[in-house]
Amino acid sequence: MLRPQTGKAIWRWAEETIVFRKPYPAMASGPYRSELTPFWREPMERITDKTTREIWIVKPPQGAASENLLLMPMRYAVMVEPKTVVYVSGDEKSTEEFLEERIKPGLKLSPGLRERWARARVREHQIYYPDMMIIAGWAKSDGIFKQRPVDLALADEVAMWPEFSADQLRRRLETRPFAKLVGLSSLDPKYRGATRSQAIFVEYLDTDQRVYHLPDPATANTKTQTWFRLVMGWKDAKSGRASPFGLKWSPDAKRPDGSWDIPAAMASAHYVTPGGARMDDNLKRELLQRGQWLPTREGADPAKWGGHLSNLYLPWISWGEIVRKFLEACGKKDRQGDKQALKVIIVEDLGEEWADEVQSLEDDVIRQRAGQYPKGTRMSAADGICDAAGAKFSERYAGQEKMVLLTADVQKGYGYWLAREWMKNGDSGLMDWGQWSSWSQLNDQANKHKANWVLVDAGYGERTQETYEACWKYKFLPTMGKENIPDLLFTQSQLNPFEGTRRQSEGRRKQIAILYFRTDPFKSQLVSRIRGQTEFAWYVYHNIELDYILQATSEQRLDGKWIAHGANHLWDCEVLQLLGATRFGFNRFRGFSADKPSAPGII
Numbered sequence: 192m193l194r195p196q197t198g199k200a201i202w203r204w205a206e207e208t209i210v211f212r213k214p215y216p217a218m219a220s221g222p223y224r225s226e227l228t229p230f231w232r233e234p235m236e237r238i239t240d241k242t243t244r245e246i247w248i249v250k251p252p253q254g255a256a257s258e259n260l261l262l263m264p265m266r267y268a269v270m271v272e273p274k275t276v277v278y279v280s281g282d283e284k285s286t287e288e289f290l291e292e293r294i295k296p297g298l299k300l301s302p303g304l305r306e307r308w309a310r311a312r313v314r315e316h317q318i319y320y321p322d323m324m325i326i327a328g329w330a331k332s333d334g335i336f337k338q339r340p341v342d343l344a345l346a347d348e349v350a351m352w353p354e355f356s357a358d359q360l361r362r363r364l365e366t367r368p369f370a371k372l373v374g375l376s377s378l379d380p381k382y383r384g385a386t387r388s389q390a391i392f393v394e395y396l397d398t399d400q401r402v403y404h405l406p407d408p409a410t411a412n413t414k415t416q417t418w419f420r421l422v423m424g425w426k427d428a429k430s431g432r433a434s435p436f437g438l439k440w441s442p443d444a445k446r447p448d449g450s451w452d453i454p455a456a457m458a459s460a461h462y463v464t465p466g467g468a469r470m471d472d473n474l475k476r477e478l479l480q481r482g483q484w485l486p487t488r489e490g491a492d493p494a495k496w497g498g499h500l501s502n503l504y505l506p507w508i509s510w511g512e513i514v515r516k517f518l519e520a521c522g523k524k525d526r527q528g529d530k531q532a533l534k535v536i537i538v539e540d541l542g543e544e545w546a547d548e549v550q551s552l553e554d555d556v557i558r559q560r561a562g563q564y565p566k567g568t569r570m571s572a573a574d575g576i577c578d579a580a581g582a583k584f585s586e587r588y589a590g591q592e593k594m595v596l597l598t599a600d601v602q603k604g605y606g607y608w609l610a611r612e613w614m615k616n617g618d619s620g621l622m623d624w625g626q627w628s629s630w631s632q633l634n635d636q637a638n639k640h641k642a643n644w645v646l647v648d649a650g651y652g653e654r655t656q657e658t659y660e661a662c663w664k665y666k667f668l669p670t671m672g673k674e675n676i677p678d679l680l681f682t683q684s685q686l687n688p689f690e691g692t693r694r695q696s697e698g699r700r701k702q703i704a705i706l707y708f709r710t711d712p713f714k715s716q717l718v719s720r721i722r723g724q725t726e727f728a729w730y731v732y733h734n735i736e737l738d739y740i741l742q743a744t745s746e747q748r749l750d751g752k753w754i755a756h757g758a759n760h761l762w763d764c765e766v767l768q769l770l771g772a773t774r775f776g777f778n779r780f781r782g783f784s785a786d787k788p789s790a791p792g793i794i
Contacts, residue, residue: 200232200235200236200239201235201236201238201239201263201264201267202225202231202232202235202236202259202263203225204267204270204271205223205225205263205266205267206222206223206224206225208223208270208301208303209222209223209263209266209300209301210222210223210300210301211223211300212300214296215293215296215297215300216292216293217258218255218507223263225259226480227255227506227507228254228255228259229479229480229482230403230479230482230484230500230504231255231256231259231260233483233484234246234248234259234260234373234484234496234498235259235260235263235264237496238260238264238343238371238373239267239272241369242493242494243371243494243495243496244370244371244372244494244495245371245372245373245374245394245398245494245495245496246260246371246372246373246374246495246496246497246498247349247374247375247391247394247395247397247398247495247496247497247498248260248374248375248376248395248497248498248499248500249375249376249377249378249391249392249395249498249499249500249542250375250376250377250498250500250542251377251500251501251502251504251505251539251540251541251542252377252502252539252540253502253505254500254502254505256375256500257289257293257347257375258293260345260373260375261278261345261347261373261375262293262294262297264276264343264345264373265278265294265297265298265325265343265345266297266298266300266301266304268323268325268342268343269298269304269307269320269323269325270301270303270304270307273320273322273323274323274342274343275323275324275326275339275340275341275342275343276323276324276325276326276341276342276343276344276345277325277326277327277328277335277341277343277344277345277360277363278290278294278325278326278327278328278345278347279327279328279329279330279335279344279345279346279347279356279360280327280328280329280330280347280348281329281330281331281347281348281349281350281351281352282329282330282331282348282351283329283331283332285329285347285348286316286327286328286329287316289327289347290316290327294318294325294327295313295318298311298318307320316328326341330351330352330353330356331353339363340363340364340365340366340367340370341363341364341367341370342364342367342369342370342371343370343371343373344360344363344364344370344371344372344373345373346360346372346373346374346375346376347374347375347376348376349374349375349376349390349391349394350376350377350378350379350382350389350390350391350392351376351379351390352390356390357374357390357394360372374391374394375391376390376391377539377542378391378392378538378539378542379538379539380531380534380535380537380538380539380545382538386538386543386544386545387544387754394497395497395498395499396497397491397492397495397497398488398491398492398495398496398497399486399487399488399491399493399495399496399497400486400487400488400491400497400499401484401485401486401487401496401497401498401499402420402484402485402487402498402499402500402757403420403421403482403483403484403498403500403504404418404419404420404482404483404484404485405418405419405420405421405464405475405478405479405481405482406418406478406481406482407419407464407465407466407468408464408466408468408470408474408478409464409465409466409467409468410466417465417466417737418483418485419436419464419465419466421462421501421503421504422436422437422438422503423437423438423503423517423541424436424437424438424439425437432555434555435463435465435467435555436463436464436465436467437462437463438460438461438462438503438510438513438514439460439461439462439463440456440457440459440460440461440514441455441456441459443455443459444456444459450522451518451522453514453515453518453519456511456514456515456518457511457512457514457515458511460509460510460511460513460514461510462475462510465737471510472506472509472510475506475510476506479504479506484498487756487757487758489602489603489758490602490603490651490653499542500542501540501541501542501543502540502541503541513540516536516540517533517536519532520532520533520535520536521533544754552718552721552722552743552744556721556722556744557721557731557735557739557740557743557744558735558740559723560721560723560729560730560731561730561731561732561733561734561735562575562577562584562620562730562731562732562733563575563576563577563584563733564584564620564730564732564733565732565733566622566623566732566733566734567622567623567732568622568732569593569595569612569620569622570584570588570612570619570620570622570730570732571584571585571588571589571591571593571612571614571620572584572585573585575733577728584620588614588618591614591615591616592614592615593612593613593614593615594612594613594643594644594772594775594777595610595611595612595613595622595640595641595642595643596610596611596613596642596643596644596645596646596768596771596772597609597610597633597636597637597640597642597644597645597646598611598645598646598647598648598764598765598767598768598771599627599633599645599646599647599648599667599764599767600648600760600761600763600764600767601647601648601649601650601651601654601658602651602760603651603653603654604628605626605627605628606626606627606628606633606760607624607625607626607627607742607760607761607763607764608624608625608626608627608633608636608764609621609623609624609761609764609765609768610622610623610624610636610640610642611765611768613768613772613777613778614777615776615777616727617726617727617728617772617777617778617779618727618728618729618730619727619728619729619730619768619772619777620730620731620732621730621731621732621735622640622732623636623640624739624761624764630661630664630665633645633647633661633665633667634665637665637667643775644668644771644775645665645666645667645668646667646668646669646670646706646767646768646770646771647661647662647667647668647669647670648669648670648671648763648767649662649669649670649671649705650670650671650672656690656691656692659686659688659689659690659703660688660689660692662688662703663688663689663701663703668704668705668706668771669703669705669706670705670706670707670708670767670770671705671706671707671708672707672708672709672710673707673708673709674709674710674711676707676708676709679709680708680709680712680713680773680780681706681707681708681709681770681773681774682706682707682708683704683705683706683707683774684704684705684707685702685703685704685705686702686703686705687701687702688701688702688703689701706770706774708770710753710766711753712780713766713769713770713773714746714748714753714766715748716769716780717762717765717766717769718748720769721743727778739761741757741758742757742758742759742760742761742762743761743762743765744762745757745758745759745762746759746762
């Protein structure tokens with residue numbers, strides 16, 4: 192334990208040390224090469240990082256995650272940093288098979304490891320070295336959680352674990368100052384219940400939720416390099432519109448009877464990036480080397496690192512092979528009415544949530560709402576054409592009562608703001624948006640855009656009190672989602688902005704208003720507005736930025752629950768826009784039946 196550290200990352204040490212030989216079940220015989228799995232380098236580095244306490248990864252099957260993130264750290268511990276290591280799988284059979292086929296043979300893959308193995312004592316599920324030990328067990332065995340303290344816990348097949356098993360494993364690490372917990376698993380497509388209630392997804396959601404991003408070749412020679420994640424893409428069943436990016440294949444591969452010529456589809460398979468670049472299998476392998484893990488959740492515990500990877504990233508699986516599996520699964524669903532084959536691909540291979548009821552937005556729908564007016568200006572003053580009859584914005588909204596709302600989302604250390612102009616008839620147009628890092632900056636933006644009202648989200652727990660005090664100082668209106676007001680869309684109350692502080696008594700004389708609102712009706716109407724399914728026009732300015740589009744389409748309604756996939760700060764700002772417009776009489780819920788609220792907002 193007193194040996195000095197080598198200073199090398201686990202993957203670098205493995206490249207210099209490990210040589211795979213038959214019959215060990217490696218992807219290929221010969222020296223270990225991290226270039227085959229560049230996406231596992233950073234999490235391998237995190238395992239030896241003193242500031243990282245837990246690592247949780249949602250992975251695809253056959254993604255070499257166990258080899259890189261469970262077995263390689265185990266070998267590294269034997270040779271470089273002796274410590275007590277425990278490996279925990281889902282059940283007894285899986286544990287014993289892994290122990291005999293991977294763990295024990297893997298501890299002989301270098302001269303040094305073989306020399307150490309010769310001096311080790313092996314007893315059933317335990318391997319004793321002179322200065323350390325390795326214990327293997329399974330989550331459904333209570334004994335594995337009641338033994339001695341552990342320095343490195345390796346959790347496998349976490350989706351199969353019973354409830355609270357991860358917490359039991361954590362307790363074995365509490366007494367060790369630099370103990371690590373590494374957990375990974377594919378999602379279980381046979382799981383009965385919401386996908387996100389599976390143990391591995393629960394743990395992943397409590398991290399910074401990193402996703403591996405690739406550099407977009409379309410912006411390689413520009414000043415601003417953009418990054419993107421690999422996704423399948425989508426096609427709207429009603430309109431026939433397809434996503435502009437994602438996995439693509441030739442529509443000519445579809446036969447007259449509606450079935451697919453799968454070999455033809457495989458031959459034409461390719462990927463289109465958000466910037467419009469075409470990516471074949473060779474380019475994918477090249478871009479994987481330059482990829483990086485980017486967090487999608489703000490305010491997470493920095494000691495918890497989370498990763499999400501799908502089989503789209505695996506360099507040994509071609510675009511054509513993914514297309515083949517997808518089309519075959521769709522064919523089974525069409526012929527038999529059975530969704531299980533498709534569910535396996537969505538849940539297990541892609542690591543995505545499965546739900547029969549989905550309400551979401553597509554990127555091109557936002558672009559279709561773009562009006563002929565520039566950023567930073569009022570829609571009502573624009574001379575751009577706003578309808579098929581050739582009417583101008585300035586003509587259409589002349590004489591109407593207007594209002595500018597500025598809404599703000601609050602995060603740790605920063606936030607986003609958004610300004611939108613509202614017409615009395617319910618139409619609205621985006622003016623501008625951006626980030627803010629101080630309350631005075633937010634107030635400056637409100638003054639710049641001559642906002643009539645500023646609504647601020649007060650739901651970020653660590654900054655709620657600070658938000659109340661800022662709202663009192665700058666005359667902003669705080670808001671907070673509250674679902675237990677079933678007969679109302681929103682309600683307004685008074686509160687002491689200095690509750691719990693030294694100025695509490697002063698605050699009793701200086702009350703401020705706060706809006707509590709049900710989020711679901713406003714989010715549902717926002718989706719309907721953006722899709723053009725309501726009587727109200729909803730615009731964004733010309734040349735709307737991709738960052739806005741990604742955030743404004745980041746939430747989906749899955750089986751009645753709204754789920755964020757990535758940063759959703761501007762989406763939240765747009766939801767508050769609807770709240771403010773409804774509160775001040777510029778928005779109505781007439782003709783909107785997505786949630787059938789029983790009454791309008793009552794003040």
